[in-house]
Amino acid sequence: MHNKINISEIFYSIQGESSYAGFPCVFIRLSGCNLRCTYCDADYTWQDGETEYIDTVIDTIEHYPCDLIEVTGGEPLFQENCLELLSRLILRKKTVLLESNGSFSIENVPLEVIVILDVKCPDSGSKDSLHPDNVRLIKDRIDKIPNSCELKFVLSSRTDYLYAKDFIHKNTLINTLPILFSPVQKGLAADTLADWIMEDGLNVRLQLQLHTILWPGISRGV
Numbered sequence: 392m393h394n395k396i397n398i399s400e401i402f403y404s405i406q407g408e409s410s411y412a413g414f415p416c417v418f419i420r421l422s423g424c425n426l427r428c429t430y431c432d433a434d435y436t437w438q439d440g441e442t443e444y445i446d447t448v449i450d451t452i453e454h455y456p457c458d459l460i461e462v463t464g465g466e467p468l469f470q471e472n473c474l475e476l477l478s479r480l481i482l483r484k485k486t487v488l489l490e491s492n493g494s495f496s497i498e499n500v501p502l503e504v505i506v507i508l509d510v511k512c513p514d515s516g517s518k519d520s521l522h523p524d525n526v527r528l529i530k531d532r533i534d535k536i537p538n539s540c541e542l543k544f545v546l547s548s549r550t551d552y553l554y555a556k557d558f559i560h561k562n563t564l565i566n567t568l569p570i571l572f573s574p575v576q577k578g579l580a581a582d583t584l585a586d587w588i589m590e591d592g593l594n595v596r597l598q599l600q601l602h603t604i605l606w607p608g609i610s611r612g613v
C-alpha cells in the first residue's frame with residue numbers, strides 16, 4: 392500500500408508540552424485543520440503543505456537519533472491517512488504521541504498511541520468542538536492502558552479556567568489521567584494561573600511551552 396499524506400513540516404526538537412516535556416522528540420506536523428482558534432500559533436498549517444508517501448515520511452524520521460515521535464497539526468485526524476501513519480510508526484517500535492484538537496473521534500487510534508487531547512475553552516472560539524464520544528473513549532483507553540491519554544486545556548482567561556475546572560469535575564476526570572493547564576502566551580499570566588490552581592488545590596499540571604522559553608520568537612521548526 393502506498394498511501395500519501397499532506398505534511399506541513401518535519402523537525403527535531405525538544406518536546407515542549409505534555410508529560411513528555413523536556414525529551415528530544417521528532418515532530419511530524421500534518422497540514423489542515425477544521426477549527427480556527429483565536430490564539431492559533433500554527434495557522435500556516437491551514438494551507439496545504441507537501442504531499443508525501445507515508446513510506447517517505449517513515450524514512451525521513453528514521454534519520455533522527457530519537458524514538459519519540461509526535462504527530463501534530465493542524466489537526467492530524469483531519470486527514471484519514473493519519474491512522475495509517477500512526478500504525479506504521481508503532482510497527483517501527485516508536486513511542487508515538489498524537490496531539491489532537493479533540494473534534495474527531497479517537498476510536499480508531501491505535502491503543503499504543505499516547506493521545507494528548509485538547510478540550511477547547513470558550514475564549515478559543517472553538518468551544519463545544521469536542522467529539523461527543525471522546526470522553527467515554529478516553530476513559531475506555533485509560534482503563535485498558537493507563538497513561539495512554541492526557542487532557543490539555545489552553546486558557547486565555549478566568550472564564551476559561553472555570554470552564555476547564557467544571558469540565559474535569561463534571562466528567563469525573565480528576566486523578567484519572569494527566570491534566571494539563573496551559574496559559575495562552577501573551578493572554579494569561581502564568582503566575583496568575585498558578586495562583587488559581589493553588590487556591591483551588593486542583594490536581595492538574597501547570598504547563599509552560601518549553602520550546603518558547605528555549606527559542607523565543609521562533610514559531611516554526613521548534
Ligand code: SF4
Nearest residue numbers: 424426428431465492
Ligand atoms: S485546533 Fe490547533 S491548529 Fe487548529 S486552529 Fe486550533 S490551535 Fe490552530
